[in-house]
Amino acid sequence: MSARAQTLLWLAQRASAAVLALCVIVHLATMVYAVRGGLSAAEILSRTRGSYGWFAFYALFVAAVAVHAPIGLRSVIHETLGWRGAPVNAGMLAIGMALALWGLRAVLAVFA
Amino acid sequence: MAMLKVAVWRGAEKGGFQTYEVPRLASQTVLDVVTHIQRAIDPSLAYRFACRVGVCGSCAMNVNGRARWTCRTHVEKVAADGQLEIAPLSNLPVIKDLVTNMEQFFDKWAKARGRFTGARTRDDDFARVMPDSPQRRHVDAGIECIGCGVCYSACDVVQWKPDYLGPAALNRAWTLHNDVRDTRRVERLVAVAGDAGCHACHTHMSCSERCPKQIAPTIGIAGLKRAAAAAALDGEL
Ligand code: SF4
Ligand code: SF4
Ligand code: FES
Numbered sequence: 511m512s513a514r515a516q517t518l519l520w521l522a523q524r525a526s527a528a529v530l531a532l533c534v535i536v537h538l539a540t541m542v543y544a545v546r547g548g549l550s551a552a553e554i555l556s557r558t559r560g561s562y563g564w565f566a567f568y569a570l571f572v573a574a575v576a577v578h579a580p581i582g583l584r585s586v587i588h589e590t591l592g593w594r595g596a597p598v599n600a601g602m603l604a605i606g607m608a609l610a611l612w613g614l615r616a617v618l619a620v621f622a
Numbered sequence: 623m624a625m626l627k628v629a630v631w632r633g634a635e636k637g638g639f640q641t642y643e644v645p646r647l648a649s650q651t652v653l654d655v656v657t658h659i660q661r662a663i664d665p666s667l668a669y670r671f672a673c674r675v676g677v678c679g680s681c682a683m684n685v686n687g688r689a690r691w692t693c694r695t696h697v698e699k700v701a702a703d704g705q706l707e708i709a710p711l712s713n714l715p716v717i718k719d720l721v722t723n724m725e726q727f728f729d730k731w732a733k734a735r736g737r738f739t740g741a742r743t744r745d746d747d748f749a750r751v752m753p754d755s756p757q758r759r760h761v762d763a764g765i766e767c768i769g770c771g772v773c774y775s776a777c778d779v780v781q782w783k784p785d786y787l788g789p790a791a792l793n794r795a796w797t798l799h800n801d802v803r804d805t806r807r808v809e810r811l812v813a814v815a816g817d818a819g820c821h822a823c824h825t826h827m828s829c830s831e832r833c834p835k836q837i838a839p840t841i842g843i844a845g846l847k848r849a850a851a852a853a854a855l856d857g858e859l
Pocket of ligand 2: 766767768771773789832834835836837839
């Protein structure tokens with residue numbers, strides 16, 4: 511992988527970390543509000559179904575996770591196991607895509 | 623006379639600590655202790671030093687578990703209980719006793735393109751670099767490196783990734799990156815960017831805490847990360 515590609519991966523991880531920091535705060539605040547307010551599952555669903563705002567928010571959250579996690583995992587694997595190169599990169603790409611798919615499936619489940 | 627108990631690494635990669643009793647003297651440095659052992663007790667002990675005044679960078683060792691320049695480390699500061707453990711630097715192959723092979727350490731300076739290339743000849747006038755310009759200040763902050771290897775020995779990422787360029791080489795690259803006379807900025811950024819370069823640094827700051835010259839390689843490495851990222855976005859990299 512070229513120096514440019516490695517640098518862009520680092521940038522993508524920094525940028526996705528910034529998005530995640532925001533998303534996690536909003537997500538936790540929403541959770542606390544929903545639980546303390548005693549909202550039922552049905553009430554929560556009634557708010558998320560058809561809400562493009564929540565859909566966009568959680569789609570962004572999922573996208574940030576799907577970018578951030580595999581890049582970090584790639585470094586962890588490199589540092590702890592010493593594995594690197596094309597097979598590891600391909601594996602990380604697969605993990606990123608799987609996270610994106612599972613995540614979007616969950617988002618769709620509360621939206622549609 | 624008060625005596626110091628000194629455990630010294632003997633052997634190469636394989637070896638063990640051997641304990642010596644050394645007279646405790648006023649204003650004694652750790653290098654004085656090692657020198658006493660070699661001159662008065664066991665002449666086969668191998669260690670390195672040259673200047674004894676903190677200039678040459680050859681005397682670094684692990685003292686009670688921390689990398690230090692031994693010629694300017696007072697026993698008083700590190701051996702309050704009269705005990706010393708002296709070992710070779712970490713993250714470098716041991717040749718014998720306290721002597722490490724620093725080849726990879728300096729090879730990485732070359733890999734990080736740690737040499738200056740200018741455009742002027744001897745017929746040109748001097749370059750004028752304002753002392754208070756931001757670049758010159760960055761250079762000043764990192765230029766006093768004596769190449770002792772203390773930071774390299776203290777860095778966890780060097781331990782995890784043997785090809786990581788390490789704090790000293792990257793600090794050198796940062797000083798050249800900020801040298802307005804240098805003409806190989808992009809080439810150097812290519813050399814220091816990525817998984818084995820500046821982007822591998824975890825910002826642990828061990829290097830900055832341990833550097834005997836109070837250099838903060840971490841800050842320079844962060845600067846290189848930003849510079850390389852900007853160059854990648856501009857399509858320069
Ligand atoms: S700040 Fe970076 S270079 Fe310095 S010790 Fe930590 S990981 Fe190593
Ligand atoms: S940066 Fe500091 S610790 Fe590292 S080699 Fe230079 S003087 Fe030694
Ligand atoms: S002997 Fe030169 S720096 Fe210590």
